Amino acid sequence: MKIVVDAFGGDNAPLEIVEGALLALKQFKDLEVILCGKEEIITKILNGRNERVEIVNADEVITNDDHPTEAIRHKPNSSLVVAYDVLKNREDVIGLVSAGSTGAVLAGAIMKIGRIKGISRPALAPILPTKKDSDVIIIDSGANIDCKPINLLHFALMGSAYYSIVYNKKEPRVALLNNGAEEEKGNELAKETYPLLKNAPINFIGNKEGGDFMSGDVDVMVADGFAGNALLKGTEGAVGAVISILKKSIKAHFLSKIGYLFMKKTFKDIKDRVDILSKHGGSPLLGCKKLIVKNHGSCKRNNILASIEKTIILHENHLNQRIEEAINKLNSQENA
């Protein structure tokens, strides 16, 4: 099983990316990794640990300052474009992992790999913790800023298929992000999307508000990428803000410092629960012909390990086949 990794994408590339790939190779004995990037530097990091590693040289790097589409077009020798070429041209490569610029990863996916037949737009679906034991995904979280109802319908199908694999849950609860629970609520987009989701082959539980996102009552939150991004980033920011207020207050009170020593386990719990990225790796770009997992730019080796693991799980559980089946089911419903 082969996975291609963009070794020069991300703030901590190439060291953390290469080390993450090595961790994955240790864990999955039938895995082979293709690292794209400056061969000399990668070889130095590998320092002899090159079993089941192939390097494909790429001298350029795409940065966040590059215009995504133009970068894909005019930097053919960048680590990301070379990785996409490997993914595209070699049938035995099951997926790509990159922590590079989100825009460029998206542009490359569309220009180099293409969409699953019937899917209008690929979408990003990051995972967040909830206050119960379950996690929640939001789709789309920023790949598609202006959306039509059909896009949101496809997001719902893809999100449901993805969640059901990652959490082994047969009928994930899919909700539409809205400004109220009632069916008639929402902006034009939400109002037009509601009946589509109601009739789709998913477990649609209706409208949910931003406040329900971390409630544990929703598995898949469907939104356009603009509102979805506001919800995702707002949630992450709020979690960080509360922890920051907590720390500041602890520093201010002597007794709290003593209390902190007793509560270390609790703080570790929260850190583990909130820092879900290292457990789950990046977010897949759902709806492309091949598996693509986008990591956060600041990710470290454990995130890369988790992303490679996720690629394997999604491959072994036939994510794309499931998405195709859902689209076919939808189309046959419409034609019935």
Add this chain to the structure above:
Amino acid sequence: MKIVVDAFGGDNAPLEIVEGALLALKQFKDLEVILCGKEEIITKILNGRNERVEIVNADEVITNDDHPTEAIRHKPNSSLVVAYDVLKNREDVIGLVSAGSTGAVLAGAIMKIGRIKGISRPALAPILPTKKDSDVIIIDSGANIDCKPINLLHFALMGSAYYSIVYNKKEPRVALLNNGAEEEKGNELAKETYPLLKNAPINFIGNKEGGDFMSGDVDVMVADGFAGNALLKGTEGAVGAVISILKKSIKAHFLSKIGYLFMKKTFKDIKDRVDILSKHGGSPLLGCKKLIVKNHGSCKRNNILASIEKTIILHENHLNQRIEEAINKLNSQENA
């Protein structure tokens, strides 16, 4: 100075509403309160404490199940409509406080009171804490679900005027909610709004993401009511979720329970910082000809006290006059 209060709006009406009004009367010696609702019940709660209190009887109540516009039209004897009539017809009444259905409060404001000349849409601007010492408001937070760029421009002017009064800050930092910091980012609405805000007589600091909401780097976050609602509710939900995860973890670990005792002061700090509603009361419906403050449905007496106090502050600092001046300045810029 007279303020009219919808004594039968909200989950804890009429008891908490009436008690809140009484707290305000204790604090502001030149305040008079007009309570609208079932006279007999209000009189019972007052139990003789009726100095500077006037009751205007209203036998009906508007609930969340009522259709807002129809309720305003067909329940002329409801506590909210009667309160709006008092606000409209009596010149000496400076403002209205209600914890009733948001939709009905909005509908009543537009149908009974009307907009300030030049303002396209009134908007709600709730306050949230940040991780620094400052607070942040979001405008609009759900009153206007489908928006045009001109609406967002007016939200920015109104939000800036409001924030500058409440926090005595000359040039609040106004940002546009977006999915990235760069000028060209955003959905169609955000892209068209950006140049309007850039040229407006406000301290516009550019695009900010949901993650910047609680950073302390923004004073006034401008958004359409759909995305703004997602951000606001998502943030509130996330804060609640973190605290809930914290509590659950404390219960699970014995040492943490001991730690908790030492950290009581810290937890009180956080509660105070997050529970900003009781400090600030409800959110004003900015842009109406008279002051209207909408409280959360679940509010208690302290929130009502804070809302009455806020109405007084906004009145004494000429909020509506400032909004009119900002609109005039904008128009003279456009004509220049």
